Amino acid sequence: MPTLDPFPAGLVSLLTDCMDSLASLLARSASALCNPLLSPHSPPAFDTPPPVLLPAPPSEDSAAAISAAPAAASGVGATNLPPSAPLLQWLLLPDSLAPLLAAAHSAYNALPTLETSEKCMILLPVACYWIYSTILFVLSWLRLTSVELHRIPTDQKMRPANRVTVAHVLQRVAVQHAIQIAVAYGLAVGMREDNMSTRPVEHPLLFVAKIIIASIMLDTYQYWMHRWMHTNRWLYRNFHSVHHELTVLYAFGALYNHPLEGLLMDTVGSGLPTLVLDMHPWTATAFFCSATLKTVDDHCGYALPWDPLQTLFRNNAVYHDIHHWGKGRMYNFSQPFFTFWDVWMGTDYEIAMQKQAAAKAQRSGANEEVFSAAVAAEPPMTIVTPSRRGPSEPADGGVARRRVVSKTLQVADDINPVNAPPSPTLSCSDCSNDSAIGSSCGDWEAERAAEKACDDRNASHIVESDPWQLPAATRT
Numbered sequence: 001m002p003t004l005d006p007f008p009a010g011l012v013s014l015l016t017d018c019m020d021s022l023a024s025l026l027a028r029s030a031s032a033l034c035n036p037l038l039s040p041h042s043p044p045a046f047d048t049p050p051p052v053l054l055p056a057p058p059s060e061d062s063a064a065a066i067s068a069a070p071a072a073a074s075g076v077g078a079t080n081l082p083p084s085a086p087l088l089q090w091l092l093l094p095d096s097l098a099p100l101l102a103a104a105h106s107a108y109n110a111l112p113t114l115e116t117s118e119k120c121m122i123l124l125p126v127a128c129y130w131i132y133s134t135i136l137f138v139l140s141w142l143r144l145t146s147v148e149l150h151r152i153p154t155d156q157k158m159r160p161a162n163r164v165t166v167a168h169v170l171q172r173v174a175v176q177h178a179i180q181i182a183v184a185y186g187l188a189v190g191m192r193e194d195n196m197s198t199r200p201v202e203h204p205l206l207f208v209a210k211i212i213i214a215s216i217m218l219d220t221y222q223y224w225m226h227r228w229m230h231t232n233r234w235l236y237r238n239f240h241s242v243h244h245e246l247t248v249l250y251a252f253g254a255l256y257n258h259p260l261e262g263l264l265m266d267t268v269g270s271g272l273p274t275l276v277l278d279m280h281p282w283t284a285t286a287f288f289c290s291a292t293l294k295t296v297d298d299h300c301g302y303a304l305p306w307d308p309l310q311t312l313f314r315n316n317a318v319y320h321d322i323h324h325w326g327k328g329r330m331y332n333f334s335q336p337f338f339t340f341w342d343v344w345m346g347t348d349y350e351i352a353m354q355k356q357a358a359a360k361a362q363r364s365g366a367n368e369e370v371f372s373a374a375v376a377a378e379p380p381m382t383i384v385t386p387s388r389r390g391p392s393e394p395a396d397g398g399v400a401r402r403r404v405v406s407k408t409l410q411v412a413d414d415i416n417p418v419n420a421p422p423s424p425t426l427s428c429s430d431c432s433n434d435s436a437i438g439s440s441c442g443d444w445e446a447e448r449a450a451e452k453a454c455d456d457r458n459a460s461h462i463v464e465s466d467p468w469q470l471p472a473a474t475r476t
Contacts, residue, residue, distance in 0.1 A: 112189055115196055117281035122184045125288040126177050129255065132293055136251035136300045150303050152321050154248045159325055163245040169256045172242075176255050176262040183267050191275065201280050211287050214273035215337045218291060221269045223341040226333045229261070246299075247325040249317070254299040266295075294336040315339045322349050 114122075139147050193199065202210065229240035239258045246253045255262060270291055274284040297309040298320040310316040315334055322328035331349035334342045342348040 121281045121285045125292045133251040217273040249299045249301045251300045254296045
């Protein structure tokens with residue numbers, strides 16, 4: 001299979017050619033400006049020496065001779081440089097920098113030359129991140145009505161604002177990308193095969209199968225790592241809390257992480273499937289770019305109906321926005337593609353809220369049924385005046401009835417116990433309504449306390465309606 005032409009052999013050689021051309025142009029321009037002043041028939045009008053013309057850059061053939069020439073009278077010179085660096089010699093760099101530049105140039109030439117597919121595998125995902133994030137960020141900045149109609153609501157009273165600026169976010173993302181490029185280059189060099197230049201790309205069916213399997217592997221790795229970052233207080237406080245400093249999401253913040261978390265969660269998490277499945281660099285490039293675009297899209301802050309990444313996947317911007325604040329922090333751990341781990345492990349927020357609502361309704365219905373059965377089982381009581389007591393009236397009728405009601409309610413709670421969802425690592429008291437779907441996202445303890453108070457009010461109403469507990473003047 002024919003391969004694409006590789007990039008230029010070395011970046012330094014490419015820059016050298018460009019700079020040589022620019023220097024030649026500048027030298028010719030200076031000569032054209034200075035030649036009229038240097039005519040032998042018209043001496044200079046000033047007592048100062050005539051200006052010295054800039055020397056033309058040396059050619060490749062004379063590079064060795066120039067490198068052996070003595071230093072200039074000014075004390076600067078480009079000595080001990082390799083013959084392949086004429087630009088560095090022509091610039092007359094100080095002697096203190098010349099050895100460092102020579103060593104860097106030699107180290108770069110010693111590196112193995114990568115194929116075009118390998119370079120794209122390293123650099124193209126980074127380019128996709130910045131290009132797509134910039135597009136989404138510009139759309140949010142323009143405030144277009146057709147786009148703003150689909151903005152995920154973030155104006156809840158109890159929703160905290162972002163704690164960091166956009167400039168700080170960009171700095172952190174740049175650091176993570178630098179680490180990612182270094183690790184990817186090391187893996188590309190260390191795991192490189194001898195026949196990489198002639199290795200064909202996988203069959204289209206195998207190409208798609210590897211990407212799907214890699215996506216499932218990435219989701220599995222990131223779900224359990226992400227969940228561990230939330231359930232372990234030390235990990236959350238020292239590492240993952242950096243990412244949750246953004247409660248109002250935007251695209252640039254997709255990879256705003258602690259550097260160590262970014263290395264473990266994103267770089268290692270996406271690199272392992274490519275090594276395990278032995279992907280071709282072009283296949284790995286497609287997988288890395290798709291995962292990058294999906295991650296950026298999940299943090300864009302918009303529920304765009306024309307976005308295929310949001311219509312084809314349930315794990316989208318709305319799904320991930322729930323996770324970034326309030327009680328939702330302990331739900332929706334899956335990222336970036338599928339949600340099957342959340343569904344299987346009971347951490348899907350929407351499904352969990354539906355189960356809790358159903359359990360609450362069932363518990364209320366069971367309380368009413370148990371109480372009705374207890375009241376029906378009570379023996380009939382004769383209402384008498386204060387002057388006499390009926391033979392069928394128990395001596396402590398009111399107290400006994402109160403105990404029956406209290407015991408009935410306790411039995412109902414034992415029959416339908418309430419399993420509270422796990423509380424987030426940080427306090428949930430900063431939220432009252434969910435950001436995306438509008439369902440209740442209040443503090444569970446406060447909700448349970450209000451529910452218990454409602455049960456107590458119902459019990460007191462039942463006790464007060466007992467005629468044996470009414471004042472004597474109202475009895476008939």
